[in-house]
Amino acid sequence: MQVEHIGIAVKNCNDANHLFENLLGIAPYKAEKVESEAVNTSFFHVGNTKIELLEATSENSAIAKFIEKRGEGIHHIAFEVEDIYAEMERLKSQGFQLLNEAPKRGADNKLVCFVHPKSANGVLVELCQEIRG
């Protein structure tokens, strides 16, 4: 398994883009709005993984709630999986609490599913599988 991306909750994606451009010395390779999650995202390649910056587009967004409670910072870790359906079944059978009944469409051409932080040592885990074809 490999870390596909690390999600970072930010108040303002433009400001955070500038900061991360200066920090990493590279520009983001894409920006994408994901309506279903009420977020604007931007992505940076770092080695063989990515940083995903997430800005809320609505006060009901998980990102808005997170920032209100905890401030900006690391929001989730995403693991790349080959077969998200099989991995969801495996995790369910191990007692992890999944936040989706079925995978949903995420950013950057991925199917995604989340594991509740309360069942993963306080870490929100995202599974993601590339949409092929």
Ligand SMILES: CC[C@@H](C(=O)O)C(=O)SCCNC(=O)CCNC(=O)[C@H](O)C(C)(C)COP(=O)(O)OP(=O)(O)OC[C@H]1O[C@@H](n2cnc3c(N)ncnc32)[C@H](O)[C@@H]1OP(=O)(O)O
């Ligand atoms: C762009 C698309 C996609 C991609 O392709 O990469 C994304 O990354 S989308 C990212 C945004 N979407 C999500 O996070 C969806 C999954 N998250 C959720 O369903 C919810 O955020 C949640 C995890 C179920 C929490 O929601 P809720 O219970 O309504 O919020 P609370 O504020 O009441 O939190 C309860 C409890 O959980 C703690 N918490 C919340 N978020 C996190 C987190 N990211 N990491 C660790 N812990 C988290 C929160 O602090 C509360 O704890 P207590 O206060 O101790 O009860």
Ligand SMILES: [Co+2]
């Ligand atoms: Co993510």
